[in-house]
Amino acid sequence: MTLQGKVALVTGGSRGIGREIALTLARAGAAVAVNYHNNKAAAGEVLGKIENAGGKGLVVQADITVFGECEKMVKAILDHFGRIDILVNNAGIRRDTILALMQEKDWDIVIDTNLKGMFNCCKAILRPLLKQKSGGRIINISSIAGLMGNSGQTNYAAAKGGVIAFTKSLAKELGKRAITVNAIAPGFIETEMTESLPETVKNDLLPHISLGRYGKPQEVAEAVLFLAQGAGYITGSVLSIDGGLSL
Ligand SMILES: NC(=O)c1ccc[n+]([C@@H]2O[C@H](COP(=O)([O-])OP(=O)(O)OC[C@H]3O[C@@H](n4cnc5c(N)ncnc54)[C@H](OP(=O)(O)O)[C@@H]3O)[C@@H](O)[C@H]2O)c1
Numbered sequence: 001m002t003l004q005g006k007v008a009l010v011t012g013g014s015r016g017i018g019r020e021i022a023l024t025l026a027r028a029g030a031a032v033a034v035n036y037h038n039n040k041a042a043a044g045e046v047l048g049k050i051e052n053a054g055g056k057g058l059v060v061q062a063d064i065t066v067f068g069e070c071e072k073m074v075k076a077i078l079d080h081f082g083r084i085d086i087l088v089n090n091a092g093i094r095r096d097t098i099l100a101l102m103q104e105k106d107w108d109i110v111i112d113t114n115l116k117g118m119f120n121c122c123k124a125i126l127r128p129l130l131k132q133k134s135g136g137r138i139i140n141i142s143s144i145a146g147l148m149g150n151s152g153q154t155n156y157a158a159a160k161g162g163v164i165a166f167t168k169s170l171a172k173e174l175g176k177r178a179i180t181v182n183a184i185a186p187g188f189i190e191t192e193m194t195e196s197l198p199e200t201v202k203n204d205l206l207p208h209i210s211l212g213r214y215g216k217p218q219e220v221a222e223a224v225l226f227l228a229q230g231a232g233y234i235t236g237s238v239l240s241i242d243g244g245l246s247l
Pocket of ligand 1: 092
């Protein structure tokens with residue numbers, strides 16, 4: 001129970017990787033605010049699992065693309081738990097298509113969710129985090145696409161590359177306050193986000209994964225736990241969780 005007494009916010013905690021992160025941090029003793037956008041039932045189910053296991057949680061609805069909603073979400077967490085220690089910027093979407101066919105709205109929504117959403121949440125927790133004067137952890141979920149690029153994902157890769165540059169810059173700003181800021185770059189992880197990819201894309205990818213299989217949400221959650229519960233001298237880093245896909 002290494003995170004006993006700590007409070008974590010996991011954006012997009014209702015499904016996929018975020019769901020596993022929320023459950024893993026709760027198992028380690030953190031009180032977890034489970035953010036969702038549309039899927040109230042799924043977020044409620046995550047909270048139910050946390051509480052049934054004897055943990056503490058809270059469901060917080062917010063569209064992370066809207067700064068005012070992020071501010072309200074953080075206020076709700078502070079009103080309920082009295083503090084916030086860990087922020088996991090996990091919520092994300094993709095709208096894949098080659099640039100020649102990409103519409104402006106596909107660009108805007110992907111940048112607004114994956115990149116601006118992270119800015120909004122970091123900005124919203126920053127004052128309370130600094131006021132607490134007890135350090136903290138910010139963990140941003142990037143992607144292998146942000147490191148290597150990917151055809152059909154100029155919008156997504158630009159956002160996820162931006163997440164990495166943001167992470168390094170904020171790590172420099174907050175280091176003296178004992179707040180670490182790190183990024184995780186998952187490869188292909190089995191969630192609803194990847195389920196809809198064409199079989200041909202999946203089959204083309206598999207031979208390039210050294211471990212010969214796709215990743216599981218739990219395997220990303222384990223890395224988040226590592227960065228959240230200790231790892232006090234790691235900041236501004238990007239941890240690849242991709243089974244060797246980027247080698
Ligand atoms: N799966 C992969 O292979 C993979 C690889 C690299 C990186 N990633 C990154 O890992 C993160 C999680 O991906 P995933 O595969 O778990 O995705 P997912 O299964 O599609 O889940 C996405 C989550 O994000 C939330 N969300 C989306 N838009 C939001 C908004 N505007 N405000 C608040 N929440 C919002 C969703 O909430 P609702 O349930 O309410 O819709 C949901 O909880 C993303 O940042 C993704 O880019 C995934």
